[in-house]
Amino acid sequence: MTSNKRPDTMERITTAQQAEAFIEEQLKELREQIGDKKVLLALSGGVDSSVVAALLIKAVGKQLTCVHVNHGLLRKGEPEQVIKVFGEELGANLIYVDAVDRFLDKLAGVDDPETKRHIIGEEFIKVFAEEAAKLDGIRFLGQGTIYPDILESEAGIKAHHNVGGLPEELNFELVEPVKLLYKDEVRVVGKALGLPDSMVYRQPFPGPGLGVRCVGAITRDRLEAVRESDAILREEFAKAGLEGKVWQYFTIVPDFKSTGITDGKRTYAWPVVIRAINTTDVVEVTVEHLNPALIDRLVQRITTEVKGVNRVLFDYTPKPPATVEWECL
Ligand code: XMP
Numbered sequence: 645m646t647s648n649k650r651p652d653t654m655e656r657i658t659t660a661q662q663a664e665a666f667i668e669e670q671l672k673e674l675r676e677q678i679g680d681k682k683v684l685l686a687l688s689g690g691v692d693s694s695v696v697a698a699l700l701i702k703a704v705g706k707q708l709t710c711v712h713v714n715h716g717l718l719r720k721g722e723p724e725q726v727i728k729v730f731g732e733e734l735g736a737n738l739i740y741v742d743a744v745d746r747f748l749d750k751l752a753g754v755d756d757p758e759t760k761r762h763i764i765g766e767e768f769i770k771v772f773a774e775e776a777a778k779l780d781g782i783r784f785l786g787q788g789t790i791y792p793d794i795l796e797s798e799a800g801i802k803a804h805h806n807v808g809g810l811p812e813e814l815n816f817e818l819v820e821p822v823k824l825l826y827k828d829e830v831r832v833v834g835k836a837l838g839l840p841d842s843m844v845y846r847q848p849f850p851g852p853g854l855g856v857r858c859v860g861a862i863t864r865d866r867l868e869a870v871r872e873s874d875a876i877l878r879e880e881f882a883k884a885g886l887e888g889k890v891w892q893y894f895t896i897v898p899d900f901k902s903t904g905i906t907d908g909k910r911t912y913a914w915p916v917v918i919r920a921i922n923t924t925d926v927v928e929v930t931v932e933h934l935n936p937a938l939i940d941r942l943v944q945r946i947t948t949e950v951k952g953v954n955r956v957l958f959d960y961t962p963k964p965p966a967t968v969e970w971e972c973l
Contacts, residue, residue: 671703686712686787696786741771791823900915
């Protein structure tokens, strides 16, 4: 598949049968393109790179090496899931890089959103290039490019949104088996490949990860508060049947404190901000109005279970005037 233009005749993949046909065709094309050469893939665990990994494992098995960089800004349980699904269940050649200290040390004291994003993107490329340099004979680079990425970069909108955008000087030939698919089709293919629902139906997640939700200069303790509150929010949304229904929901922990009281003692701690939104195009976004019982449960759990937090706020602002993330480009 070399053209970057989706043929007008290409049917939208909505059924398992269509997905199977797509998979069969891709396996054939991938084997033809790759032959007996080796492929490298940056595997974040997001749906696009996971589907590409699963396709490549089926097509060329151990000729593929996946690199999962844990930059410390992933959601709770994500690195473990990548190791379990790809390393253990699918038997991939998986290199897990614990780069947490490296990223967090670089980010220490940096409060400008653009500089933070820049450091995360640049460091990611460095770590990945270092891992690539340790391997012999890599000829191809797998990428989870999807059709909206092509359309948006052609329109000059979105190059900045891909933190994993790897530099051309790595000199690899690209393998992009889902580049003509829309996100919903990638999910149908992922499901047909047997990936877990928690991976296939994952909500969008910014490349710089939780880093953009730990507003201002990232500290390890406040980052942990973002991660733990996010995990509680996801758990409660799943229990309330909202998983897969609300487009995106997450927590933010700003860099300021307020007074509170716990067990008769005064506290001075951070607030957690909850944001839950719906959209079709991400250009305009509406807010999901939460039910009062869910609000109460979230407040109760987050203020008792998350260290360093004494208040929960709800961001009910649409886009525009607000952006989705609190630190966007
Ligand atoms: P904003 O904040 O721009 O977010 O209104 C729109 C959507 O894009 C996601 N987002 C990103 N996605 N890399 C990504 O892949 C990024 O750097 C990035 N920044 C924002 C955001 O979560 C929302 O879904």
